[in-house]
Amino acid sequence: MMRTITDNSNLFTETIENENAPLAERLRPKTLEEIAGQSHLLGKGKILRNLIEKDIVPSMIFWGPPGVGKTSIAQVIANTTNSRFITFSAVTSGIKEIKEVMQQADEARIFGKRTILFVDEIHRFNKSQQDAFLPFVEKGSIILIGATTENPSFEVNGALLSRCKVFVLKPLNEDDIFLLLKRAVSDKRGYGGKQIFIEDDLLRSIANFSNGDARSALTTLEMAILNGIEENGITTITQQNIEQCTSRKSLLYDKSGEEHYNLISALHKSMRNSDPDAAVYWLARMLESGEDPLYVARRVVRFASEDVGLADPKAMEMAVAAYQACHFLGMPECSVHLTQTVIYLSVAPKSNSAETAYMLAKKDALEHLAEPVPMEIRNAPTRLMKDLGYNKGYKYAHDFENHIADLKCLPDSLAGKEYYKPSEEGTEAKIKARLQWIKDWKKSISDKEK
Numbered sequence: 001m002m003r004t005i006t007d008n009s010n011l012f013t014e015t016i017e018n019e020n021a022p023l024a025e026r027l028r029p030k031t032l033e034e035i036a037g038q039s040h041l042l043g044k045g046k047i048l049r050n051l052i053e054k055d056i057v058p059s060m061i062f063w064g065p066p067g068v069g070k071t072s073i074a075q076v077i078a079n080t081t082n083s084r085f086i087t088f089s090a091v092t093s094g095i096k097e098i099k100e101v102m103q104q105a106d107e108a109r110i111f112g113k114r115t116i117l118f119v120d121e122i123h124r125f126n127k128s129q130q131d132a133f134l135p136f137v138e139k140g141s142i143i144l145i146g147a148t149t150e151n152p153s154f155e156v157n158g159a160l161l162s163r164c165k166v167f168v169l170k171p172l173n174e175d176d177i178f179l180l181l182k183r184a185v186s187d188k189r190g191y192g193g194k195q196i197f198i199e200d201d202l203l204r205s206i207a208n209f210s211n212g213d214a215r216s217a218l219t220t221l222e223m224a225i226l227n228g229i230e231e232n233g234i235t236t237i238t239q240q241n242i243e244q245c246t247s248r249k250s251l252l253y254d255k256s257g258e259e260h261y262n263l264i265s266a267l268h269k270s271m272r273n274s275d276p277d278a279a280v281y282w283l284a285r286m287l288e289s290g291e292d293p294l295y296v297a298r299r300v301v302r303f304a305s306e307d308v309g310l311a312d313p314k315a316m317e318m319a320v321a322a323y324q325a326c327h328f329l330g331m332p333e334c335s336v337h338l339t340q341t342v343i344y345l346s347v348a349p350k351s352n353s354a355e356t357a358y359m360l361a362k363k364d365a366l367e368h369l370a371e372p373v374p375m376e377i378r379n380a381p382t383r384l385m386k387d388l389g390y391n392k393g394y395k396y397a398h399d400f401e402n403h404i405a406d407l408k409c410l411p412d413s414l415a416g417k418e419y420y421k422p423s424e425e426g427t428e429a430k431i432k433a434r435l436q437w438i439k440d441w442k443k444s445i446s447d448k449e450k
Contacts (some may be wrong), residue, residue, distance in 0.1 A: 011326035023222040024215045026189045027180075030079055034183075036214055037176040038069055038169055048073075048167055052284050057116065058159035059144040061135050061152050061161070064169030067213030070147035073169075074118040077145070083114035096130045096392045105141045106107075115142045130157045137163050159275035178207045179222055180214055196225060198237035209246040212435050264299055267342070273309045276346035279343045283342050284335075293334050297323035300341055311426035314417025318344055349426030357420040364414060371411035404438060 029035045032042055032049060039054035041048040044279075051057050057077060062070040078085040086101060105115035117133075128222065130346070136142045137160065152161055172180075181203045184190035206224070210217035218431050223245045228235040241372075263286050270278035285295055304319035325337035380391035395405035410417060 001014065012378075022219065023190060024218040025189065027218060028075055028186055030076065032076055035069050035072055035076065037172040038073070038181045041167055052080060053147060055080070057081065057143060057145070058165050059142075059163055060155065060165040061122070061146045061148060061169055062167055062169055063148055063150075063152050065171055065212065067210070067215035067217075068169045068172055069214065070169060071118075074145055074147065077116065078118070081116060083116045083143070084108060085116045085118065088119045089115055092298060095129055095132055098129060098344055100134045102132065105136060109141045113341055117142045117144050119144065119146045121148065123148040123152070127157060130160050130406070133162075137373050139394045162298055170216055172210075173212070174204065174207045177212070177214055177217045178203055179279040181206060181217060184218055184221055191225060195234045196228075196237070197226075197234055198224075202237060202239065202242050203241050205246065226289075238346065251311065254307060263289075263291075264296070267296070268303055268307075271303055271342060271346045274346055274350065276343045277341045279346045280339055283338060285434055291324040293331050293338060294323065297326045297336060300338065300345065302343060306355045307350055307352055307430070308345055309351045309354040310431055311349040311428045313421060313427060314343055315348050332384065344365070349428075351423040351425050351428050353420060353422050353428065360419045364417065368411065368413060371413055374408055375412065376407060377409055402441070404441060 014237065017155055020042070035042060040046065043049065052073075062073060064070055069270055074087075078087075080107055084105075086096075086105075088101065101117065105117070119133075122130075132143070133144055134137045137144050144160075146156070146164070148155060152164075152166055156164075177373075178200075182200075185190050185196050185198065202224075203221075206217055206220050209220060220242075223239050225235060227241055227244065228237045228340075229241075230236075264281055266283040267286065270282055283296065289294060300321040302314070304315040307313040322334075322337045322341040326334040327333075330338075375389050376391070376395075378385070378390040378392040379384045385391075395407045397403050397405045398406070408415070420435075422428045422435060424432065
């Protein structure tokens with residue numbers, strides 16, 4: 001394992017190499033050139049590269065999925081900066097430790113020494129722990145570099161976030177990881193001191209399996225080499241070795257994190273856009289990553305009314321039935337019921353008229369909370385209420401032709417308001433025609449009374 005301590009005054013660096021450390025740790029980049037990917041930030045002339053090379057790094061947050069170089073970039077900064085560099089773990093450190101380090105940084109500042117504090121997994125700190133950093137960042141005692149896999153807009157205090165530059169790191173592409181794996185085989189920090197035979201196609205397979213995660217790719221390569229065939233001092237990696245190490249792809253997913261909401265959003269919007277292929281893909285991504293099928297089913301029930309609605313009333317029945325099937329069977333059996341329903345909803349005619357109607361009515365309801373219910377449609381269970389005029393003038397619809405009565409049901413201030421505006425899609429076209437007939441009939445009655 002490598003431990004680096006850098007001091008502003010003499011740039012003293014202590015390095016301890018451990019050949020028994022995991023491959024990903026041994027191959028940790030020491031220079032910008034060794035960092036895989038992130039050319040949009042670290043390419044020649046790009047902003048982050050310039051800040052590092054000029055040693056003018058500000059407080060910043062590295063946001064990106066696992067294994068894309070957040071800690072590696074921080075390590076390069078540690079190797080090149082003219083500052084005290086301290087690594088802090090959100091998993092093992094509490095407020096007491098934070099205050100001790102902050103006090104040391106404050107004292108160092110008096111003597112003109114900068115302190116860069118790298119906080120891994122900063123999203124794991126609670127609000128009180130994050131608040132402990134704020135005054136020291138504000139007065140310049142520390143330069144804070146945080147790393148997070150979660151959206152910092154949700155996980156980092158607004159006051160702290162406003163004082164940091166956010167850099168978004170992208171998943172590595174297959175070529176980035178392939179080159180990294182090639183270097184791992186040839187670099188002395190990796191397996192350069194041994195004779196390893198592995199075909200490029202197999203390295204490509206590992207790169208594809210890793211889902212853009214360099215750490216995952218290096219760990220898989222290490223497992224394959226440790227289980228390779230040794231003969232005459234040469235370790236040969238076969239297709240079988242790779243298949244054993246990649247028997248199940250680990251899909252990037254966090255049921256409580258941002259990716260959870262990204263995937264359910266992708267499913268919902270694919271169904272809304274009548275794309276069954278995309279919808280089934282996102283459904284499979286969620287279920288195969290371990291998502292609770294009942295959660296997916298609940299969202300599908302919501303979609304059935306929000307986006308299909310009265311264009312196909314059967315959509316609600318199918319969605320509820322799918323939820324029940326998920327409850328009865330669970331995974332993996334219920335995957336086919338969800339797939340059937342997702343396909344049906346994707347190709348069904350679409351209407352958001354019910355959702356739109358409610359949102360319009362909700363707005364008026366909140367603005368007119370004190371509007372009295374018209375006397376004609378009030379309940380009158382007591383004699384007093386009847387004497388006060390409750391229910392007076394009420395017309396029972398079934399007593400009239402076509403089962404419609406000329407009855408005012410909205411408050412006076414909202415008379416004539418229209419919330420439900422049916423579309424021409426599917427079954428709703430018939431509903432629209434029926435509703436228009438009702439409106440025309442009521443208007444004719446009103447005209448007669450004038």
